[in-house]
Amino acid sequence: MSASCKASVILPCERTNLLTNGSEPFLKDFINAVDAYSQLSQLFPNFPEYKVYHAQSLYNAFMLPEALQVVSTIEEEHLLGDVIKLESAIKYREEDMNNARILVDQYPPDDPDTEMNLACLDYKDGDYDKALERFNNASSVMGYQPARSLLPLDLLTNGSEPFLKDFINAVDAYSQLSQLFPNFPEYKVYHAQSLYNAFMLPEALQVVSTIEEEHLLGDVIKLESAIKYREEDMNNARILVDQYPPDDPDTEMNLACLDYKDGDYDKALQRFNNASSVMGYQPELAYAIALCHYRKKEYTQAVKFITDIVDRGIKDHPELGVGMVTEGMDLRSVGNTTKLHETSLVEALNLKFAVEYKLKNFTAAQEALTDMPPRSEEELDPVTLHNQALIETFANLLLLYCKYEYYDLAADVLAENTHLTFKYLTQYQYDYLDALINLQTSPDEAYAKFDSMANEQMNELRSLTKRVQEIRQSNDETTARKAVEAFDETLELYLPVLMSQAKIYWDKGDYARVERIFR
Incomplete structure (x- = not known):
């Protein structure tokens, strides 16, 4: 009982900030937090904030139905804002974007979390321009406060690269975040990833060298191997890839890339096929397999994989307008979106151009370029520009x-x-x-x-x-x-x-x- 009495005096004071800044409970072990706050909310029914902490802990433990059930018992008017925020976060995590947006729209008009959470919803909806605009608006109002709301946490802790296309700005942002929040070392990983994507390789290695947390060792090794690969240091890249966990599907794929760089196309093709059988169909893997066949002068096989990539792109993403320019339609640029990159359509059609051009099928080669999703000239990648120049050589000469x-x-x-x-x-x-x-x-x-x-x-x-x-x-x-x-x-x-x-x-x-x- 003495512990309970002590808790009644100290815990409410320590936890007050949780309600005012919208952050999650700081307990790392959310399962234990669920049990602790469940008992506290029963022991101290006159302190309904414990119900909020209980619901937040359930949310962080991914026990979403249970979190909603606890939220439904909170009736205190002064906690209504916290309840709405928590409900919106739960709906967001449940991928129920419509109801999440309805709830976010109920935030007070002057709540800085509104803009940030709407940005997360815009991002989920694929409206990256609107999301970026909102994130910038939120940043100008809030400064660098990454964990103010529950929604953005999924973006910050999912282990993937920064979503910002402007990697230079991402470098600045993650540099400041890693300094502001030294207890969240993942920001150092994102900082290093941003530097890597901005082709600032020595700086990326320097940041990587400061990451010592054991649970991030796998990310560090992968990032170091990617940097060495980009630096054309294949020996050290291979040494690092060999340190991946034996059951990591990236191991086979990255070894295949190294074999390809070494000119061992047979071994690379074998590894890419192995990776595909484990990881399932992925456009980038299909493209890699097609590229190996091309290098081996197996053009029929290469075209087979290219055709599969293009057909899937047309079926799964009609909004990208594949082939529409060839048919004479005037379409707006689809831009260099993440979705376009994930389809590997540009890479596949450039490879088709290379095959047809080598076989002197110049009309088919030209169609491969016009079949690409429409982009403005300034959005074209160097390979596409080079291939277009080959087709236009006669007129240019x-x-x-x-x-x-x-x-x-x-x-x-x-x-x-x-x-x-x-x-x-x-x-x-x-x-x-x-x-x-x-x-x-x-x-x-x-x-x-x-x-x-x-x-x-x-x-x-x-x-x-x-x-x-x-x-x-x-x-x-x-x-x-x-x-x-x-x-x-x-x-x-x-x-x-x-x-x-x-x-x-x-x-x-x-x-x-x-x-x-x-x-």
Whole structure:
């Protein structure tokens, strides 16, 4: 009894902060915490806060139905806010996002947890832009306080890499968090992961060297091996991978990557197949297997795995618009999302391009690129850009010759490759190059060709200008945006023609005529 009496005096005072900051109980052993707070809530019925701690402990022990049952017995008005927060956290953990959002919407309007928890829900819904905006808003109000609410805890303690795309900002955030919360060493792991993803490898190793907690040893070894692999230090990477637990499925996969790097494609293929049989179908594994077949010049097998990746991507993620550009549809960029990365569609279609290009199936190679989920040029990865450049080599070579006024060479290339002219040049490109080549022998004829092209583009620009104005009056933003994009694309075609016309008279010193052209 003396212990109980002592608890009645001390524990309420010590635990008051739990109610004001919304954090979980600090007891690490949540099962024992459940028993302790269950007894305390019965011993001290006049202190209903113990029921809240009891429910929080049940929540942290993943005993969600029991937590809801305890919550339902809390009727005190001054605890209503805590009850709603706890209920919303339970619904969130149960993946009941609709009811979780309804409950979060009941938070007081000035509660800083509102924005943070709505951000978590937006993240769960896949709206990463909105989630990032809310997290930034919450951070500006709350500062760095990662464990204020119950919802974000799942994001912070699931052992995966930071979700922020901007790894540089993630580096700064986790650096500060690891200093603010030294008793939560997982932040050091996230800090090191962020540095790794930002390609700051020496700094990542430096942070890793400060992590001494035994329960994080596995994460440390994996991260060190990834860093050594990225540094092309295959010997030390292999030594570290060999230290993985024997039943870790990542062991076989990472050894396969090392075998691939060493050029042992047979061994790598065997290991990737072993990993696939253990881990089940994963797009990145299917791609790795296809890549090994490609390296072994087993193109039929490579295409088989590539086709499987693409077919699954079309079936499971129709929103990514695979193949729609090839069919002539004008789609918005899907961006470089986590979902796109997880499908391995970009990697698979780039590999298909490589296969078809090597087999000289240039039309199929070009289709592999246009089959990709639509992205804007600045979002394209280096491999895709390189492959696009290969397809566009013919047109680019001709334009470069003309840029430096090697018109004879451009004419010879066109004459010697008539089979490529109508295959890889648009009508606009052909007409423009034809006019440029004519500059050497007949400037007047070249000007007439440019003039015809300019008039065609100008008529299109006038038509699009009128269309944009009409659409804006109808408040159809989507159609208006597409019309503006079409205008910009036509303008990009018009300006080179206009400048080429002006250059003819500039070279003659007829600056008055140049001025009239620009008017």
